[in-house]
Amino acid sequence: MDSHAVKVARIASQLRAHTGTTPLSLRKKAVSHQVPKAGDLRHRDDKIDISALTDVIEIDPVRRICVAESGVTFVDLVTATLAHGLVPIVVPELKTITIGGAVAGCSIESMSFVHGGFHDTCLEYEVITASGDVLICTPDNEHALVFQMIHGGFGTLGILARLTFRLVPAKRYVKLVYEQHATLAAYQASIAAHAELRDLDFMDGIIHSPSLYVLCVGTFVDSAPYTNRYDWMKVYYKSTATRREDYLETPHYFFRYDRGVTNVRPSSFLGRLLFGKLMASSQWLRLAEKVHWLLPREKPTITVDVFVPVSRVAEFLEWYERELGHFPLWCVPYKRVHDYEWLADDYWKALPDGMFLDLAIYGMKQRGDRNYHRMMEEKLRELGGIKTLIAHNYYPEAEFWTIFNKPNYDAVKAITDPHNKFRDLYTKTCKAAMGIR
Numbered sequence: 396m397d398s399h400a401v402k403v404a405r406i407a408s409q410l411r412a413h414t415g416t417t418p419l420s421l422r423k424k425a426v427s428h429q430v431p432k433a434g435d436l437r438h439r440d441d442k443i444d445i446s447a448l449t450d451v452i453e454i455d456p457v458r459r460i461c462v463a464e465s466g467v468t469f470v471d472l473v474t475a476t477l478a479h480g481l482v483p484i485v486v487p488e489l490k491t492i493t494i495g496g497a498v499a500g501c502s503i504e505s506m507s508f509v510h511g512g513f514h515d516t517c518l519e520y521e522v523i524t525a526s527g528d529v530l531i532c533t534p535d536n537e538h539a540l541v542f543q544m545i546h547g548g549f550g551t552l553g554i555l556a557r558l559t560f561r562l563v564p565a566k567r568y569v570k571l572v573y574e575q576h577a578t579l580a581a582y583q584a585s586i587a588a589h590a591e592l593r594d595l596d597f598m599d600g601i602i603h604s605p606s607l608y609v610l611c612v613g614t615f616v617d618s619a620p621y622t623n624r625y626d627w628m629k630v631y632y633k634s635t636a637t638r639r640e641d642y643l644e645t646p647h648y649f650f651r652y653d654r655g656v657t658n659v660r661p662s663s664f665l666g667r668l669l670f671g672k673l674m675a676s677s678q679w680l681r682l683a684e685k686v687h688w689l690l691p692r693e694k695p696t697i698t699v700d701v702f703v704p705v706s707r708v709a710e711f712l713e714w715y716e717r718e719l720g721h722f723p724l725w726c727v728p729y730k731r732v733h734d735y736e737w738l739a740d741d742y743w744k745a746l747p748d749g750m751f752l753d754l755a756i757y758g759m760k761q762r763g764d765r766n767y768h769r770m771m772e773e774k775l776r777e778l779g780g781i782k783t784l785i786a787h788n789y790y791p792e793a794e795f796w797t798i799f800n801k802p803n804y805d806a807v808k809a810i811t812d813p814h815n816k817f818r819d820l821y822t823k824t825c826k827a828a829m830g831i832r
């Protein structure tokens with residue numbers, strides 16, 4: 396097995412050898428969790444092969460710190476750390492999301508109400524620049540701005556090779572209690588109370604309809620009277636509307652949505668019986684990548700999540716119900732633990748809230764002539780919300796850079812990719828991903 400240093404040297408030499416003008420993107424071992432798009436130009440890019448970066452390098456159970464390569468998937472990471480009675484602090488719900496992708500693409504989950512994103516649990520990044528130099532970046536060394544901007548950089552500011560991050564003690568099971576609320580006001584009051592009291596380990600929820608808001612509150616426990624798993628016939632999000640409580644083994648809790656969050660496929664009982672065991676999120680995404688040219692260019696099905704400041708959620712949902720009306724929604728409370736350097740300074744100055752509600756829309760068919768993605772971009776701008784960049788993006792460039800922080804972005808780009816081999820953030824997420832040259 397090659398050492399980490401040998402793998403890094405090999406990636407650096409691929410970068411140094413690249414002299415052409417074709418943009419670069421990454422070839423990982425695990426499938427990508429960007430929303431598949433019909434004309435995404437990255438399929439034609441020259442590739443830097445980082446598929447060897449899949450090792451957990453060190454777990455220090457005393458300091459509760461892990462060092463791992465960027466291509467380690469969360470399912471492998473949870474297995475490795477649980478052997479020491481520990482888990483990563485933020486574990487995105489799909490098994491094959493990688494730790495590098497989680498930082499570059501801003502992953503979140505049900506511990507985010509305390510800890511923010513996976514990035515916020517990280518202590519150090521090793522970054523390979525486009526010219527093949529290796530930088531060690533921490534929140535307080537000379538590369539502090541690189542450390543912060545790699546988060547949400549979508550691979551345009553260099554390659555994450557190795558990450559050092561914190562772990563927390565875990566128990567064998569997670570007990571879930573499903574609180575049903577009939578109004579948004581009651582739902583939000585409960586979220587705020589739990590966040591204040593810190594009386595649980597996990598919090599997310601499903602808004603089944605404008606009159607059924609379920610908050611899923613989870614706590615680590617040592618024993619369980621029974622357990623359920625949702626990796627074949629049973630559908631997790633549906634269970635939250637019918638059950639009052641549940642017990643899951645800890646890995647099954649983390650990956651309870653791996654068959655799809657609110658758009659579980661196959662959707663029929665028979666389909667799941669025949670294919671449900673074989674087809675999890677990775678297999679569907681791999682298939683979509685292979686036949687990406689078959690996906691619709693016009694009116695793609697919506698898969699997106701949006702961050703709404705808690706004080707504006709009522710206004711957003713009132714608008715959403717009227718204009719889009721697609722339910723259920725997955726929701727994740729997300730604490731403002733750090734004013735991210737990749738968002739414009741003016742954005743943070745205007746924001747009074749200390750918490751966001753991340754709302755995820757999965758599998759909404761677009762109707763009529765309206766561009767629902769663009770409508771959300773405009774509404775969120777009005778309400779101080781943020782639409783994540785993993786889906787279809789329609790921002791005009793000038794507007795994009797009023798939301799994202801161009802001075803910080805340019806300062807880091809000048810260090811890590813001065814010849815723009817990885818494209819810039821706007822070009823990658825709003826043009827190339829949309830098939831626009």
Ligand SMILES: Cc1cc2nc3c(=O)[nH]c(=O)nc-3n(C[C@H](O)[C@H](O)[C@H](O)COP(=O)(O)OP(=O)(O)OC[C@H]3O[C@@H](n4cnc5c(N)ncnc54)[C@H](O)[C@@H]3O)c2cc1C
Pocket residue numbers: 420421423426427428429430431445465466487488489491492493494495496497498499500501502503504548549550551553554555556652656698785
């Ligand atoms: C259907 C679907 C469901 C999702 N569900 C969830 C969920 O439940 N919870 C959640 O938190 N998120 C979810 N996401 C979003 C997901 O967390 C992000 O898209 C994340 O970035 C995916 O990571 P990945 O490892 O698949 O990376 P990729 O998708 O391969 O890459 C994401 C971006 O990061 C860059 N990148 C990847 N690796 C590196 C690296 N080593 N160095 C530098 N840049 C890199 C890529 O260039 C790309 O721009 C979902 C996305 C989809 C499409």
